[in-house]
Amino acid sequence: MDNILDTVSDLEARANTALNHDWPDPQPIPSDLLPVEPFDLELLPKSIRLWIGDIAERMQCPLDFVGVGAMVALSAVIGRKAGIRPKRKDDWLVIANLWGVVVGRPSTMKSPAFSDVLRPLNRLVAAAKQKYDDEMSQYDIQTRLAEFEKKCAEAKLKKLINKNDREGAAALFSEDTKEDPAPILRRYIVNDSSVEALGEILIENPFGVLAYRDELSGLLRSMDRDGQEGARSFYLQGFDGNQSYTSDRIMRGRYLHIPAVCLSMLGGIQPSKIRDYIHHAVNGGTGDDGLLQRFGLMVYPDIQGDWCNVDRHPDTPSKNAAFEVFERLNNLEGVISETGEAEPVVYHFDDDAQEAFDEWRCNLAIKLRAGDLHPALESHFAKYPKTIAAIALVCALADDETQVSLTSVNRALAWSEYLASHAMRIYSTGLRPTTTGARALLSKIKSRAIIDGFKPSDIYLKGWSYLSTPKETAEALSLLVDLNYLVMVEKPTTTRGGRPSVSYRINPKFFDGGA
Numbered sequence: 001m002d003n004i005l006d007t008v009s010d011l012e013a014r015a016n017t018a019l020n021h022d023w024p025d026p027q028p029i030p031s032d033l034l035p036v037e038p039f040d041l042e043l044l045p046k047s048i049r050l051w052i053g054d055i056a057e058r059m060q061c062p063l064d065f066v067g068v069g070a071m072v073a074l075s076a077v078i079g080r081k082a083g084i085r086p087k088r089k090d091d092w093l094v095i096a097n098l099w100g101v102v103v104g105r106p107s108t109m110k111s112p113a114f115s116d117v118l119r120p121l122n123r124l125v126a127a128a129k130q131k132y133d134d135e136m137s138q139y140d141i142q143t144r145l146a147e148f149e150k151k152c153a154e155a156k157l158k159k160l161i162n163k164n165d166r167e168g169a170a171a172l173f174s175e176d177t178k179e180d181p182a183p184i185l186r187r188y189i190v191n192d193s194s195v196e197a198l199g200e201i202l203i204e205n206p207f208g209v210l211a212y213r214d215e216l217s218g219l220l221r222s223m224d225r226d227g228q229e230g231a232r233s234f235y236l237q238g239f240d241g242n243q244s245y246t247s248d249r250i251m252r253g254r255y256l257h258i259p260a261v262c263l264s265m266l267g268g269i270q271p272s273k274i275r276d277y278i279h280h281a282v283n284g285g286t287g288d289d290g291l292l293q294r295f296g297l298m299v300y301p302d303i304q305g306d307w308c309n310v311d312r313h314p315d316t317p318s319k320n321a322a323f324e325v326f327e328r329l330n331n332l333e334g335v336i337s338e339t340g341e342a343e344p345v346v347y348h349f350d351d352d353a354q355e356a357f358d359e360w361r362c363n364l365a366i367k368l369r370a371g372d373l374h375p376a377l378e379s380h381f382a383k384y385p386k387t388i389a390a391i392a393l394v395c396a397l398a399d400d401e402t403q404v405s406l407t408s409v410n411r412a413l414a415w416s417e418y419l420a421s422h423a424m425r426i427y428s429t430g431l432r433p434t435t436t437g438a439r440a441l442l443s444k445i446k447s448r449a450i451i452d453g454f455k456p457s458d459i460y461l462k463g464w465s466y467l468s469t470p471k472e473t474a475e476a477l478s479l480l481v482d483l484n485y486l487v488m489v490e491k492p493t494t495t496r497g498g499r500p501s502v503s504y505r506i507n508p509k510f511f512d513g514g515a
Contacts, residue, residue, distance in 0.1 A: 062301040139180070215268060220292070485507050
């Protein structure tokens with residue numbers, strides 16, 4: 001028996017010695033980023049094209065960032081003042097509001113790009129604040145006069161009562177003493193607002209506002225917490241732009257009614273955070289309710305390695321022309337219905353545009369029903385008819401069309417191809433955890449959280465991200481074995497019995513910088 005055990009030990013020692021020699025070089029983990037279409041200035045309305053190109057060149061940032069920001073900003077100015085019926089006879093109405101998010105590392109100039117492209121909106125904000133302040137000054141004067149008149153009326157009423165002149169007192173009461181309503185501040189942008197406060201802003205601004213978050217992950221994560229189901233529901237309805245919302249709260253009052261919740265959304269997010277959010281959502285997390293899929297203008301562009309210092313004055317003529325577009329769209333007027341509620345002006349496609357849109361929508365529906373897509377991507381693309389119709393309307397109005405032309409529809413359909421490639425890239429980072437899990441495992445190995453000769457259970461029992469299940473762990477291990485980072489060692493059953501086991505040896509070249 002002892003001889004047999006000695007033989008087994010000797011074989012294991014010789015196997016370990018062999019494993020420590022002639023290790024192959026580890027190979028780089030392949031990129032998990034799918035290719036995407038580059039941004040083309042032809043996607044934008046002609047009226048703002050030169051302005052966007054100038055911003056991107058001076059900032060040396062991707063055109064995608066400023067292009068998406070500009071489209072969302074234009075849609076926010078239009079809001080519920082305009083809508084389009086994408087069918088000839090049906091009453092389906094699409095509001096112009098768009099949701100956009102750009103994915104990029106902190107060094108990719110997301111925030112400065114947004115800051116520049118939102119300047120026209122900020123100018124409208126400043127003008128609205130000045131108008132509100134002027135109106136409030138006059139309102140304060142009128143309020144003080146009304147208070148004085150009220151005191152005089154009370155004194156007069158007292159005299160009439162003392163004279164037992166009830167008829168005169170009743171006549172005094174019948175006089176119109178209704179006070180003028182207080183001025184309302186026109187809001188264009190909200191940054192950090194509770195749902196309750198946002199609801200009150202929308203009651204005062206029935207044509208909608210832009211919810212802008214420099215870092216969108218904070219908003220997404222805040223709505224994942226318990227007790228935020230109402231907030232998620234509110235934002236989900238805000239995407240449609242035409243659904244009513246009624247809140248009944250003890251502290252804030254009952255029946256706070258918003259005839260239509262209209263929100264445009266814009267923000268940036270880092271690649272790792274969008275990847276984690278998608279991975280969590282598609283595996284049964286709180287985010288698996290279609291909120292992320294509503295960001296139709298979701299892009300993750302390639303960052304070019306070349307860079308040059310562009311130091312010149314902005315292109316003033318193109319900037320002024322773009323600002324005039326925002327002013328013109330701001331002056332669009334919606335319709336006030338018989339019930340006193342704000343309604344959008346309804347636009348239609350011209351005949352050629354209608355035919356092109358119908359053909360595209362038919363092809364999309366067939367593709368979605370084929371069942372070839374992951375449910376998360378299927379849900380995302382299922383919202384494209386609303387997004388693409390809204391893009392066509394925004395392009396048409398920005399270029400001052402009275403009817404949505406074939407040119408604007410073709411531009412919107414080009415957006416659909418461009419956006420689809422970016423959606424595939426973004427969702428793939430969270431839907432294909434193999435490479436992400438492999439990188440996560442290498443990080444743990446490098447930090448010595450995993451030691452040589454570990455077993456799979458030593459990993460998935462830790463509950464680490466992308467390695468928290470036996471399946472995720474097995475996929476990551478298999479890839480690292482294929483790329484020469486690990487060697488699997490199978491230990492057979494011995495004469496003493498027991499089950500066979502599997503462990504993994506770590507390539508020492510990994511620690512020596514071999515990959």
